[in-house]
Amino acid sequence: xxxxxxxxxxxxxxxxxxxxxxxxxxxxxxxxxxxxxxxxxxxxxxxxxxxxxxxxxxxxxxxxxxxxxxxxxxxxxxxxxxxxxxxxxxxxxxxxxxxxxxxxxxxxxxxx
Amino acid sequence: xxxxxxxxxxxxxxxxxxxxxxxxxxxxxxxxxxxxxxxxxxxxxxxxxxxxxxxxxxxxxxxxxxxxxxxxxxxxxxxxxxxxxxxxxxxxxxxxxxxxxxxxxxxxxxxxxxx
Numbered sequence: 001x002x003x004x005x006x007x008x009x010x011x012x013x014x015x016x017x018x019x020x021x022x023x024x025x026x027x028x029x030x031x032x033x034x035x036x037x038x039x040x041x042x043x044x045x046x047x048x049x050x051x052x053x054x055x056x057x058x059x060x061x062x063x064x065x066x067x068x069x070x071x072x073x074x075x076x077x078x079x080x081x082x083x084x085x086x087x088x089x090x091x092x093x094x095x096x097x098x099x100x101x102x103x104x105x106x107x108x109x110x111x112x
Numbered sequence: 113x114x115x116x117x118x119x120x121x122x123x124x125x126x127x128x129x130x131x132x133x134x135x136x137x138x139x140x141x142x143x144x145x146x147x148x149x150x151x152x153x154x155x156x157x158x159x160x161x162x163x164x165x166x167x168x169x170x171x172x173x174x175x176x177x178x179x180x181x182x183x184x185x186x187x188x189x190x191x192x193x194x195x196x197x198x199x200x201x202x203x204x205x206x207x208x209x210x211x212x213x214x215x216x217x218x219x220x221x222x223x224x225x226x227x
Contacts, residue, residue: 043220050213091155098143100155104154
Protein backbone atom coordinates (compact mmCIF):
# COMPACT_ATOMS: atom_id res chain seq x y z
CA UNK A 1 0.00 0.00 0.00
CA UNK A 2 1.09 3.52 -0.69
CA UNK A 3 0.77 6.22 1.98
CA UNK A 4 1.36 9.95 2.04
CA UNK A 5 1.62 11.86 5.32
CA UNK A 6 1.42 15.59 5.92
CA UNK A 7 2.16 16.18 9.59
CA UNK A 8 1.19 19.88 9.67
CA UNK A 9 -2.61 20.34 9.57
CA UNK A 10 -2.16 24.14 9.68
CA UNK A 11 0.64 26.59 8.95
CA UNK A 12 0.81 30.35 8.84
CA UNK A 13 3.28 32.78 7.28
CA UNK A 14 3.68 36.51 7.04
CA UNK A 15 3.32 38.06 3.63
CA UNK A 16 6.70 38.18 1.80
CA UNK A 17 8.19 35.57 4.11
CA UNK A 18 9.14 31.95 3.33
CA UNK A 19 7.31 28.86 4.53
CA UNK A 20 8.00 25.14 4.15
CA UNK A 21 5.30 22.47 4.10
CA UNK A 22 6.31 18.92 4.97
CA UNK A 23 5.38 15.66 3.27
CA UNK A 24 6.60 12.11 3.69
CA UNK A 25 5.52 9.14 1.64
CA UNK A 26 5.95 5.41 1.46
CA UNK A 27 5.86 3.45 -1.77
CA UNK A 28 7.17 0.13 -3.02
CA UNK A 29 7.44 1.48 -6.56
CA UNK A 30 10.91 2.13 -7.96
CA UNK A 31 9.68 4.71 -10.43
CA UNK A 32 7.11 7.23 -9.30
CA UNK A 33 6.16 10.86 -9.41
CA UNK A 34 5.34 13.36 -6.70
CA UNK A 35 3.06 16.36 -6.88
CA UNK A 36 1.93 19.31 -4.81
CA UNK A 37 -1.60 20.55 -5.47
CA UNK A 38 -3.21 23.71 -4.12
CA UNK A 39 -6.92 23.95 -3.26
CA UNK A 40 -8.12 27.51 -2.63
CA UNK A 41 -11.55 28.26 -1.11
CA UNK A 42 -13.09 27.76 -4.56
CA UNK A 43 -12.23 24.03 -4.04
CA UNK A 44 -10.56 23.81 -7.46
CA UNK A 45 -7.45 21.60 -7.48
CA UNK A 46 -4.47 23.41 -9.01
CA UNK A 47 -1.11 21.82 -9.74
CA UNK A 48 1.73 23.67 -8.02
CA UNK A 49 4.80 21.59 -8.82
CA UNK A 50 5.86 18.04 -9.69
CA UNK A 51 9.00 15.94 -9.22
CA UNK A 52 10.17 12.82 -11.01
CA UNK A 53 11.67 10.40 -8.48
CA UNK A 54 14.51 9.43 -10.80
CA UNK A 55 15.72 13.04 -10.99
CA UNK A 56 18.07 14.16 -8.24
CA UNK A 57 17.60 17.84 -9.05
CA UNK A 58 14.88 19.52 -7.05
CA UNK A 59 12.04 20.99 -9.10
CA UNK A 60 11.35 24.73 -9.04
CA UNK A 61 8.45 26.80 -10.39
CA UNK A 62 8.93 30.51 -9.82
CA UNK A 63 8.42 31.07 -6.06
CA UNK A 64 7.76 27.38 -5.41
CA UNK A 65 10.49 24.79 -4.94
CA UNK A 66 10.78 21.34 -3.43
CA UNK A 67 13.32 19.58 -1.25
CA UNK A 68 13.21 15.98 -2.45
CA UNK A 69 15.06 13.48 -0.27
CA UNK A 70 14.51 10.10 -1.92
CA UNK A 71 16.25 7.98 0.71
CA UNK A 72 14.24 9.63 3.47
CA UNK A 73 11.06 9.57 1.33
CA UNK A 74 10.56 13.23 2.03
CA UNK A 75 9.09 15.83 -0.35
CA UNK A 76 8.70 19.26 1.21
CA UNK A 77 7.38 22.39 -0.52
CA UNK A 78 9.00 25.78 -0.01
CA UNK A 79 7.06 28.92 -0.86
CA UNK A 80 9.21 32.05 -1.08
CA UNK A 81 7.97 35.64 -0.95
CA UNK A 82 4.54 34.44 0.21
CA UNK A 83 1.55 36.29 -1.22
CA UNK A 84 -2.01 36.59 0.03
CA UNK A 85 -3.13 34.52 -2.95
CA UNK A 86 -1.05 31.60 -1.70
CA UNK A 87 -3.55 31.02 1.12
CA UNK A 88 -5.10 27.62 0.45
CA UNK A 89 -5.09 23.95 1.39
CA UNK A 90 -2.00 22.24 0.03
CA UNK A 91 -1.95 18.53 -0.79
CA UNK A 92 1.05 16.33 -1.42
CA UNK A 93 0.42 13.37 -3.72
CA UNK A 94 2.31 10.34 -4.98
CA UNK A 95 1.57 8.69 -8.31
CA UNK A 96 1.36 4.92 -8.52
CA UNK A 97 0.79 3.98 -12.17
CA UNK A 98 -1.38 7.04 -12.81
CA UNK A 99 -3.29 6.51 -9.55
CA UNK A 100 -2.71 9.32 -7.09
CA UNK A 101 -2.51 8.89 -3.31
CA UNK A 102 -3.03 12.15 -1.44
CA UNK A 103 -1.96 13.34 1.98
CA UNK A 104 -4.49 14.88 4.34
CA UNK A 105 -3.48 18.43 3.51
CA UNK A 106 -1.95 21.48 5.16
CA UNK A 107 -4.07 24.62 5.52
CA UNK A 108 -1.83 27.62 4.82
CA UNK A 109 -2.77 31.06 6.12
CA UNK A 110 -0.93 34.14 4.84
CA UNK A 111 -1.00 37.11 7.20
CA UNK A 112 -0.73 40.63 5.78
CA UNK B 113 -11.00 25.92 -23.84
CA UNK B 114 -10.40 22.32 -22.88
CA UNK B 115 -11.40 21.20 -19.46
CA UNK B 116 -13.54 19.06 -17.19
CA UNK B 117 -17.17 19.86 -16.46
CA UNK B 118 -18.92 18.45 -13.42
CA UNK B 119 -22.63 18.83 -12.81
CA UNK B 120 -24.53 19.64 -10.81
CA UNK B 121 -22.53 21.86 -8.47
CA UNK B 122 -24.85 20.99 -5.55
CA UNK B 123 -26.93 17.84 -5.17
CA UNK B 124 -29.26 16.59 -2.49
CA UNK B 125 -30.15 12.96 -1.92
CA UNK B 126 -33.11 11.52 -0.09
CA UNK B 127 -32.78 8.37 1.97
CA UNK B 128 -32.87 5.25 -0.20
CA UNK B 129 -32.35 7.19 -3.41
CA UNK B 130 -29.65 6.71 -6.05
CA UNK B 131 -28.13 9.86 -7.53
CA UNK B 132 -25.78 10.32 -10.47
CA UNK B 133 -22.98 12.85 -10.74
CA UNK B 134 -21.91 13.88 -14.21
CA UNK B 135 -18.34 14.35 -15.43
CA UNK B 136 -17.43 15.31 -18.99
CA UNK B 137 -13.98 16.13 -20.39
CA UNK B 138 -12.86 17.51 -23.74
CA UNK B 139 -9.13 17.10 -23.16
CA UNK B 140 -8.98 13.85 -25.15
CA UNK B 141 -7.66 12.09 -22.06
CA UNK B 142 -7.81 8.31 -21.87
CA UNK B 143 -8.00 8.08 -18.08
CA UNK B 144 -10.69 9.42 -15.76
CA UNK B 145 -11.05 9.32 -11.99
CA UNK B 146 -13.53 9.96 -9.19
CA UNK B 147 -12.38 11.16 -5.78
CA UNK B 148 -14.23 11.82 -2.56
CA UNK B 149 -13.14 14.59 -0.18
CA UNK B 150 -14.37 14.79 3.41
CA UNK B 151 -13.70 17.78 5.69
CA UNK B 152 -10.14 17.82 6.99
CA UNK B 153 -9.15 14.92 4.80
CA UNK B 154 -7.39 14.47 1.54
CA UNK B 155 -8.85 13.02 -1.62
CA UNK B 156 -9.66 9.33 -1.69
CA UNK B 157 -10.01 7.39 -4.94
CA UNK B 158 -13.44 5.85 -5.59
CA UNK B 159 -13.18 4.48 -9.13
CA UNK B 160 -10.97 5.02 -12.14
CA UNK B 161 -10.97 4.14 -15.81
CA UNK B 162 -7.95 3.87 -18.07
CA UNK B 163 -9.91 3.20 -21.25
CA UNK B 164 -13.45 3.16 -22.59
CA UNK B 165 -15.61 0.24 -21.40
CA UNK B 166 -13.19 -0.60 -18.59
CA UNK B 167 -12.91 0.65 -15.01
CA UNK B 168 -11.42 -0.44 -11.69
CA UNK B 169 -12.30 0.01 -8.06
CA UNK B 170 -10.29 2.48 -6.06
CA UNK B 171 -9.82 2.55 -2.31
CA UNK B 172 -13.43 3.31 -1.29
CA UNK B 173 -15.67 1.86 -4.05
CA UNK B 174 -18.38 0.35 -1.83
CA UNK B 175 -21.75 2.00 -2.40
CA UNK B 176 -20.73 3.58 -5.70
CA UNK B 177 -20.93 2.55 -9.36
CA UNK B 178 -19.59 3.98 -12.61
CA UNK B 179 -19.74 3.49 -16.37
CA UNK B 180 -17.42 4.49 -19.19
CA UNK B 181 -19.31 4.17 -22.45
CA UNK B 182 -17.67 7.17 -24.05
CA UNK B 183 -14.15 8.56 -23.77
CA UNK B 184 -15.49 11.95 -22.76
CA UNK B 185 -17.85 10.84 -20.01
CA UNK B 186 -17.48 9.06 -16.67
CA UNK B 187 -20.64 9.36 -14.54
CA UNK B 188 -20.64 8.30 -10.90
CA UNK B 189 -23.76 6.86 -9.24
CA UNK B 190 -24.02 7.08 -5.48
CA UNK B 191 -26.30 4.23 -4.52
CA UNK B 192 -28.51 3.80 -1.47
CA UNK B 193 -25.90 1.35 -0.17
CA UNK B 194 -23.57 4.27 0.49
CA UNK B 195 -24.64 5.12 4.04
CA UNK B 196 -22.60 8.27 4.44
CA UNK B 197 -22.61 10.00 1.04
CA UNK B 198 -22.32 13.58 2.25
CA UNK B 199 -19.02 14.81 0.80
CA UNK B 200 -17.38 16.82 -1.94
CA UNK B 201 -16.81 14.78 -5.11
CA UNK B 202 -14.08 15.60 -7.60
CA UNK B 203 -13.67 14.20 -11.08
CA UNK B 204 -10.29 14.21 -12.80
CA UNK B 205 -8.76 13.12 -16.07
CA UNK B 206 -5.27 12.28 -17.22
CA UNK B 207 -3.32 10.93 -20.14
CA UNK B 208 -3.07 7.50 -18.53
CA UNK B 209 -0.61 5.07 -17.05
CA UNK B 210 2.06 5.62 -19.69
CA UNK B 211 2.13 9.30 -18.76
CA UNK B 212 2.37 9.14 -14.97
CA UNK B 213 4.59 12.22 -14.95
CA UNK B 214 1.71 14.27 -16.31
CA UNK B 215 -0.63 15.79 -13.74
CA UNK B 216 -4.28 14.99 -13.50
CA UNK B 217 -6.73 17.77 -14.36
CA UNK B 218 -9.66 18.32 -12.03
CA UNK B 219 -13.21 19.54 -12.37
CA UNK B 220 -14.79 22.05 -10.00
CA UNK B 221 -16.54 19.40 -7.95
CA UNK B 222 -20.04 18.45 -6.80
CA UNK B 223 -21.16 18.82 -3.21
CA UNK B 224 -23.59 16.06 -2.23
CA UNK B 225 -25.74 16.35 0.86
CA UNK B 226 -28.39 14.18 2.50
CA UNK B 227 -31.90 15.59 2.93
